[in-house]
Amino acid sequence: MREIQSSQITKAVAELCQCANYELPEDVVEALRRSREAATSQVARTILDQLLENARLARDERIPYCQDTGLAVVFVELGQDVHLVGGDIYAAIDAGVRQGYEEGYLRPSVLADPLDRATNTGDNTPAIVHLRMVRGDEIKLHLAAKGGGSENMSALWMLTPTDGAEGIVAAIVERIQEAGGKPCPPLILGVAIGGNFEKAALLAKEALLRPLGQPNDERQLAELEQRIIEAVNATGVGPMGLGGGETALAVHLLSHPCHLASLPVALNVQCHAARHQSVTI
Amino acid sequence: MSSEARQIKLPLTADVIAQLRAGDSVRLSGAIYTARDAAHQRLVSALEAGQQLPIDLDGSVIYYCGPTPAPPERVIGAAGPTTSSRMDTFAPRLYAAGVQATIGKGQRALQVRRACRKHGCLYLIATGGAGALLSRFIMHAKVVGYVDLGPEAIRKLTVAEFPVLVGYDAHGGSIFPGDEDLD
Known part of the structure; x- marks a missing residue:
C-alpha cells in the first residue's frame, strides 16, 4: 500500500490543464505538418500554415491554442494498492481544474444549469471524471481539454x-x-x-x-x-x-x-x- | 493569409460589400463586437420588445467569439471564432436590424445566406481553433454589454488587419464546396 496525498493530484491536474492548453502535443503538430505537405489547394495550405503558426505562438508566448479551453475531462487509472489521503479524489481533481484554469487565464466554459446562461461556475468546474481501478500503486491521470x-x-x-x-x-x-x-x-x-x-x-x-x-x-x-x-x-x-x-x-x-x-x-x-x-x- | 488579401477599413460601405465575392481574402481594420449564444438571445429579445440595446447594430460587424481572459500584460487572451450555425436562428433578425457582417466558422443554414443577399450583408470566416494567432490582430478590447455573461459578454474589439475569408457574399455566393446556387 502506497500513500498518495490528494494535494498531489490537485497539483498535477492544475499543471495538466495549463500544459494541455498551451502546448499542442508533438504528434498532433507532426500530423498537421504532414497534412500541410500533402495539401493541394491554396486555401487548405493557408489554413494549415495558420494552425502550425498558431501552435508555435501558443507554446512560445503562452497564449491558449484556442479560446475554447474546453471542458476538463479526466481519465483516472487508480492503482488498487494506493491509499489516498487528505480528501476525496473528485474534490482534488476539481481543485486542480480551478487552480489551473484561474492561474492559467483559461476560459471558464461550464454552466451550472445547462438551461441558464448566467450560471457560469467561473472556474471551469466540475470536471468530467472517469475512474478506473487498475493493478499497482500508482495513479495515472489523462486530461483532455475538450472543446464544445x-x-x-x-x-x-x-x-x-x-x-x-x-x-x-x-x-x-x-x-x-x-x-x-x-x-x-x-x-x-x-x-x-x-x-x-x-x-x-x-x-x-x-x-x-x-x-x-x-x-x-x-x-x-x-x-x-x-x-x-x-x-x-x-x-x-x-x-x-x-x-x-x-x-x-x-x-x-x-x-x-x-x-x-x-x-x-x-x-x-x-x-x-x-x-x-x-x-x- | 495570401498576399492578395484586400485591406478594408470598417465600417463597411455598401460599395465595398457589393464588390466582395465568396472566397475573397480580406483584412479588416476597425471596430467589431463579440457576441455569441447568450448575447444573441438577449439582443433579439430586446429588439422584439423594443428595448434599448447595449450596442448600436447599425453598420456593425459581429464576431462570434468568447475569448479567454486577458493576462495582465495583454489586451485579450485567445480569441478565435466559435461555430456560427448556433447563431443561425438569430442572424437574419440582426442583419435586418443593421448588422453588416458576421464572423465565425463553418457552414450555416440557407436562411442566413438568403438574409445576406436580401440585406446586402456578408458572412465572413476566420480560422477556427487559431485563437492564439487571431489574438495578435486585436489591439484593444472592452466589455460593453451583458457583463454578467462572463466570456459571453459583448466586447468591443479594435482590430488591425484581422484575416478573414468571405464565406457568403451579398449576391448569394458561398465559399463552401457543395453549396448549391440560391434560387
Whole structure:
C-alpha cells in the first residue's frame, strides 16, 4: 500500500490543464505538418500554415491554442494498492481544474444549469471524471481539454447488427459531411463499436487518448480504421470545411463485446486542437 | 493569409460589400463586437420588445467569439471564432436590424445566406481553433454589454488587419464546396 496525498493530484491536474492548453502535443503538430505537405489547394495550405503558426505562438508566448479551453475531462487509472489521503479524489481533481484554469487565464466554459446562461461556475468546474481501478500503486491521470464545437458534432448510433462494417463507415461519413467546417477539421475521430449505449460513448472518447496515428493492435480493427479515414478524406470536406482531402488526421477505433441484438457505434469528434496530457503519480 | 488579401477599413460601405465575392481574402481594420449564444438571445429579445440595446447594430460587424481572459500584460487572451450555425436562428433578425457582417466558422443554414443577399450583408470566416494567432490582430478590447455573461459578454474589439475569408457574399455566393446556387 502506497500513500498518495490528494494535494498531489490537485497539483498535477492544475499543471495538466495549463500544459494541455498551451502546448499542442508533438504528434498532433507532426500530423498537421504532414497534412500541410500533402495539401493541394491554396486555401487548405493557408489554413494549415495558420494552425502550425498558431501552435508555435501558443507554446512560445503562452497564449491558449484556442479560446475554447474546453471542458476538463479526466481519465483516472487508480492503482488498487494506493491509499489516498487528505480528501476525496473528485474534490482534488476539481481543485486542480480551478487552480489551473484561474492561474492559467483559461476560459471558464461550464454552466451550472445547462438551461441558464448566467450560471457560469467561473472556474471551469466540475470536471468530467472517469475512474478506473487498475493493478499497482500508482495513479495515472489523462486530461483532455475538450472543446464544445467538435463535441457537438459527435454521435451515437444503435445500428442493426447486420449493418456490419459497411453500415459503420456509412454512418460516420454521413455525419462528417453534415458537420462540414463546424467541428474545425482536420479532425481526429474516436470510434467505438460494441459495448452498449453508454460504454460505446465512453470508449469513443478513450480512443482519442491513443498517440496519434498509432493503429489498433488488432489487424481487422486497424483495417477498419484505415477504411474509415480513407472514406472520410474522400468526402472533400477539408480544413475548415473549405474543401480538400485533409478532413481527418487520424481515426482511432476501439471495440468491445456486445449483445447479439445490438451494434452500438459511437463517434467522438475531436478538432485539430487535440489537447491531451498525461502524468503518473 | 495570401498576399492578395484586400485591406478594408470598417465600417463597411455598401460599395465595398457589393464588390466582395465568396472566397475573397480580406483584412479588416476597425471596430467589431463579440457576441455569441447568450448575447444573441438577449439582443433579439430586446429588439422584439423594443428595448434599448447595449450596442448600436447599425453598420456593425459581429464576431462570434468568447475569448479567454486577458493576462495582465495583454489586451485579450485567445480569441478565435466559435461555430456560427448556433447563431443561425438569430442572424437574419440582426442583419435586418443593421448588422453588416458576421464572423465565425463553418457552414450555416440557407436562411442566413438568403438574409445576406436580401440585406446586402456578408458572412465572413476566420480560422477556427487559431485563437492564439487571431489574438495578435486585436489591439484593444472592452466589455460593453451583458457583463454578467462572463466570456459571453459583448466586447468591443479594435482590430488591425484581422484575416478573414468571405464565406457568403451579398449576391448569394458561398465559399463552401457543395453549396448549391440560391434560387
